[in-house]
Amino acid sequence: MGKVIDAHVHCSDKRKDDGLRGYARLNGLRYDLEELLEKMLEHGVAGGLLLSPPMTGGAPLPNEEVLALCERSRGLLFPVFTVEPDKAALRDALRLADGQRGVVKGFKVWLGYRRVYASDPVYSPLYDYAEEHGLPVLFHTGDTATSDGSLAHAHPLTLDEVANRRPGLKVVICHMGNPWVLDTAELLYKHRNVFADMSGLVVGGGAYAREYSRTIARRISEAVYYAGGADKIFFGTDYPVETHESGLALASMLKVAQADRERILWRNASRVFGI
Numbered sequence: 681m682g683k684v685i686d687a688h689v690h691c692s693d694k695r696k697d698d699g700l701r702g703y704a705r706l707n708g709l710r711y712d713l714e715e716l717l718e719k720m721l722e723h724g725v726a727g728g729l730l731l732s733p734p735m736t737g738g739a740p741l742p743n744e745e746v747l748a749l750c751e752r753s754r755g756l757l758f759p760v761f762t763v764e765p766d767k768a769a770l771r772d773a774l775r776l777a778d779g780q781r782g783v784v785k786g787f788k789v790w791l792g793y794r795r796v797y798a799s800d801p802v803y804s805p806l807y808d809y810a811e812e813h814g815l816p817v818l819f820h821t822g823d824t825a826t827s828d829g830s831l832a833h834a835h836p837l838t839l840d841e842v843a844n845r846r847p848g849l850k851v852v853i854c855h856m857g858n859p860w861v862l863d864t865a866e867l868l869y870k871h872r873n874v875f876a877d878m879s880g881l882v883v884g885g886g887a888y889a890r891e892y893s894r895t896i897a898r899r900i901s902e903a904v905y906y907a908g909g910a911d912k913i914f915f916g917t918d919y920p921v922e923t924h925e926s927g928l929a930l931a932s933m934l935k936v937a938q939a940d941r942e943r944i945l946w947r948n949a950s951r952v953f954g955i
């Protein structure tokens with residue numbers, strides 16, 4: 681399939697309190713660093729952005745551990761720091777990132793799990809820093825993995841206000857805002873610096889698994905047509921939420937030109953994240 685960059689990966693290596701273990705079991709994955717690196721090599725994934733998984737207590741894996749895992753990844757993984765909507769946590773994350781300039785490739789914000797809007801002033805120092813250093817901010821959008829998540833806060837259209845106010849900030853809408861993929865397409869079309877990743881969209885099986893995959897592939901393709909191109913969408917697995925096999929199968933189902941598939945699979949991420 682050619683070169684691939686995975687713009688959305690989770691791993692805590694062997695921690696038992698990793699909140700994504702249930703997905704790993706569902707997908708028959710061991711879910712540790714070695715398996716992840718093996719899968720990447722097996723599927724031609726030349727690089728991946730590593731994001732904190734949520735731990736069972738609700739906190740993200742500490743950014744220091746994300747950094748340490750990337751250091752052990754033989755050059756395959758690049759850190760993205762998760763930033764909590766709390767003054768002290770935010771300051772710590774930015775300080776840690778500033779000591780790792782050139783290493784840290786972006787920031788991640790949870791929204792629906794924290795019931796905070798992306799436009800909340802608590803994130804202002806983060807956006808200032810990210811904008812100054814050209815680092816993208818990734819937002820969890822759309823369906824929340826837990827039934828008590830807040831969809832109002834996780835809706836992709838909430839990012840319109842941030843993008844209006846900060847045209848220089850690179851905003852990444854994770855999971856295409858699923859199921860609000862067309863809303864995401866409008867943001868891609870409207871804002872020069874808004875991007876989206878297609879990670880974590882194919883989860884588990886079920887009676888309509890094949891039809892669901894076709895539906896999602898069609899919706900992403902329609903977002904490409906609506907936005908007038910595919911230069912702002914990134915491939916991602918959300919490992920262990922989605923396997924490399926199902927993520928790449930979804931990418932192969934997109935009804936787009938081969939050049940656009942390449943943009944989605946690696947060229948866009950390489951350009952925007954500098955990997």
Ligand SMILES: [Zn+2]
Nearest residue numbers: 688690880918
């Ligand atoms: Zn994720």
